[in-house]
Amino acid sequence: MLELASGFSLVDLYPSSRLLRLISTGLDEAKRCHERLHRFLDQIIEQKRQREATFGDGISEDFLSVLLRIHDEDTEQISLDINSVKSIISDLFSGGSETAATTVEWAMAELMRNPKVMKEAQSEVRELLRGCTSVTDSDLVRLNYLHLVIKETLRLHPPAPLLLPRQCRETCHVLGYDIPKGATVLVNVWALGRDPKYWEDPEEFKPERFATSNVDFRGTDFQFLPFGSGRRMCPGMSFGLANVELALTTLLYHFDWKLPGNVKPEDVDMSEAPGLPVRKKTPLLLHAVRHEPDSV
Ligand code: HEM
Missing domain, CATH: 1.10.630.10 (Cytochrome P450)
Structure with missing residues (x-):
């Protein structure tokens, strides 16, 4: 992901060119990479949910639990969809x-x-x-x-x-x-x-x-x-x-x-x-x- 995000891409130089977007392999690769990462994060979230269901309050809250709690509560003040939860986690790791x-x-x-x-x-x-x-x-x-x-x-x-x-x-x-x-x-x-x-x-x-x-x-x-x-x-x-x-x-x-x-x-x-x-x-x-x- 980091390589793709920081590598040279012709589309960056000519952002309005639809043709370049179409033929650029980097974008496809970035999309595949993004999908793989999200599938991986889905698994992590699933494991977390299972652990919480099994052990209840017995496990201490970590950053992912906090994000999931905010997602589940979905109040008027704060609402966090599951894609945002995954993006925050991947931002933290990549950054x-x-x-x-x-x-x-x-x-x-x-x-x-x-x-x-x-x-x-x-x-x-x-x-x-x-x-x-x-x-x-x-x-x-x-x-x-x-x-x-x-x-x-x-x-x-x-x-x-x-x-x-x-x-x-x-x-x-x-x-x-x-x-x-x-x-x-x-x-x-x-x-x-x-x-x-x-x-x-x-x-x-x-x-x-x-x-x-x-x-x-x-x-x-x-x-x-x-x-x-x-x-x-x-x-x-x-x-x-x-x-x-x-x-x-x-x-x-x-x-x-x-x-x-x-x-x-x-x-x-x-x-x-x-x-x-x-x-x-x-x-x-x-x-x-x-x-x-x-x-x-
Ligand atoms: C020595 C360590 C680090 C350096 C030198 C560094 C440097 C940077 C720089 C230069 C930016 C871009 C800021 C800008 O464009 O104005 C950035 C953004 C960011 N960093 Fe760090 N970082 C470090 C550690 C971390 C850590 C430990 C985390 C989180 C666990 C993190 C999370 C992020 C995130 C999420 C962004 C994007 C912020 C945004 O786009 O609003 N960084 N970092």
Whole structure:
């Protein structure tokens, strides 16, 4: 689904062409994929219904149960048809899994290329969690440097570099260009995050830059929009960040990381593969060496 949604399609370039719509294989494939996904979600919903019928109040409510309850209640204030329930679930999975996973991979790649930053991030994590056997989410709020590392990773490697496409609602004039009503508008946040007008040494990985600046990714600093901005801004920002923080903290706390063979930090390949999210073109290969929690 993600490949189809982010791949190149001629129909996107000539949206009014019926002929292209007819001959485009991508649309058929997208339809098949959509149907398969909905059949799969039907099964999940069916299983949930059966479990609830069998165990009644004995099982705790999860996100799907809440959506199904709202669907069943069907009040005047809120009504949610079953297709909307399935679409919300699929949106959450497609929006939430790869984005966070990609961010962790880019962060690890940047840490391997910048051993000093790795050392500082690792010292912070190990100092803070000294003696703990595992990392829990309540530990995360106490981290400071690691948050800067994640911010800097998202500046250089926003998983959705063009955000989600917008449609222009009114004909308007921006920076000398006429944008007709109905045009698809893409916002290049990747370029904004590397624009020398706003960032010193924009291509360098320097988490410290955020220590003394108020620039944040909450959608109001337009040079830094890894979660987008406005009404369609990412609704899963806090959850996504918590996932990234938890994974990175665990990796840094429990393991020392080494590059294989003769690979030097500066040789780590940082090229990007096209698609959504933008992943590393070559997977990051590292040796993990177990670190005993008490031997800080
Ligand atoms: C590091 C993690 C994440 C990043 C960088 C990220 C980034 C983004 C971006 C850039 C957008 C488009 C915003 C726009 O066009 O203005 C978006 C939309 C969205 N994200 Fe995330 N996201 C992350 C995690 C998550 C998680 C964990 C979830 C849910 C579990 C999620 C759910 C969504 C949904 C449903 C949308 C579509 C919102 C809409 O169209 O109204 N995201 N995300």
